Amino acid sequence: MPVVFTGTRRELGGVLLRGYLLLVPTIGLYRFWLTTWKRRFYWSHTEIAADPLEYTGNAVQLLLGFLMALAIFVPLYGLFFYFSTLSSQAAIVGYGGVGILLWFLTGYAIYRARDFRLSRTLWRGIRCDQGGSAWNYAFRRFFWSLLVIVTAGLAYPFMAANLWTYRYRHSWYGDRQFSFVGTWRQLARPFYLAYGIVLVIGASGLGLGSAMGAFSGPPDPVGFLPLMLAALLIGLVFLYYRSRELTQMFSSVRLGEAALTVKVRARSLTGQHALFGLGLVASYIVLAIGGVVVLGVVAGSAFAGGQFDLEIFMQHMQGSLVTLLAIIFGYLLILAAFSLMAELFLGLGLWTLVARGATITGLDSLHNVRARDEDKALAGEGLADALNVGAY
Incomplete structure (x- = not known):
């Protein structure tokens, strides 16, 4: 049976624009409602055997989880303030320690958020769930990441396979437990191939850039062209590996x-990123035109006798409340445009590629699955929302 996704960018765009408009008057609190509406959009438009998924989470749960996470972040902010009063060396050590702690907590937050999403996901009236331990997952992810750093990335296939295995072997659909048959060997060939290609491209780009004067003083702008081309090619290689990992790992998921x-497909994933880039450039061009118009209105008072007076213009810019509001509003528009394009082309694009590229066999074996109660002990996503590592 194929998986069918019926959502469109127009529908999602309407949800996002409504949410962004309400973020300002609610001082950002509406983002919990926006997240809930986004998830309901994705879930309700994803159909398996003509039955859509259902998301039962609500914004109040996300808000409560975020408020609980503040109990951890308030002391961390106090530590940051304390480190700022110390010597530079002590401050660097302190900031580094807090950074390591946050990296560890990120693993906990990712697993905890997955637990919340699955416990609020239903198909055919039967709820999913996530077992296992978020702390166990956090320790696994943390120590695997240290090994990846020590080995200059060579241990990544082992890390990825181990974490995929832990997540899915502790996932449930009703009283039926998922299993995972993937191994690091499935990732080794595409990863090490991509790794070698990246090394060759990176070394070639640096060599050509240096030969063309990119690192000499004064640097020659032409010398940066090989570096830019190398960065583009490395990005394409990364997307190739990303497509292989998604294909191999998702295809290793079993449920009885x-x-x-x-x-x-790598070309489809590349196309989504290309559309994101084009959409982002187009949106920023529109914002730039709007900014020029606003500056033109402000600069109108700086013309005296048909000549432009820079001093009057700067005084007006510094003392005008309208100018200050325009700067703040412009900054928010830039962030909103980036988030909107990322969601419309990267978030929706990835969900669409995975859903429409998926088929499921053996669905008849799930007719005798029994439902489980909702895990009401989970009050939102907590740290995941505070650390901005939640998915969809």
Whole structure:
């Protein structure tokens, strides 16, 4: 049976624009409602055997989880203030320690958020769930990441396979437990191939850039062209590996006799990123035109006798409340444009590619699955929202 996704960018765009408009008057609190509406959009438009997914989480749960997470972040802010009063060396050590702590907590937050989303996800009236321990996952992710750093990235296939395995072997659909048959060997070939290509491209770009004067003083702008081309090619190689990992790992998920097969093509993933880039450039051009118009209105008072007076213009810019509001509003528009394009082309694009590239066999074996109660002990996503590592 194929997985069908019926959502469109127009529908999601309407949800996002409404949410962004309400973020300002609510001082950002509406983002919990926006997240809930986004998830309901994705879930309700994803159909498996003509039955859509259902998301039962609500914004109040997300808000309560965020408020609980503040109990951790307030002391951390106090530590940052304390470190700022110390010597530079002590401050660096302190900031580094807090950074390591936050990296560890990120693993906990990711697993905890997945637990919340699954416990609020239903298909055919039967709820999913996430077992296991978020602390166990956090320790696994933390120590694997240290090994990846020590090995200059060479241990990544082992880390990825281990974390995928832990997540899915502790996932449930009703009283039926998922399983995972993937191994690091499935990732080794595409990863080490991509790794070698990146090394060659990076070394070639640096060599050509240096030969063309990119690192000499004064630097020659032409010398940066090989570096830019190398960065573009490395990005394409990364997307190639990303498509292989998604294909291999999702296709290793099992639920009893039901098996998932996913095909994500590298060119489709590249196309989504290209559309994101074009959309972002177009939106920033529109914002730039609007900014020029606003500056033109402000600069109108600086013309005296048909000549432009820079001093009057700067005084007006510094003392005008309208100018201050325009700067703040412009900054918010820049952030909103980036978030909107990222969601419309990267977030929606990835969900669409995975959903439409998926097929499931053995669905008949799930007819005798029994439902489980909702895990009401989970009050939102907490740290995941505070650290901005929640998905969809």
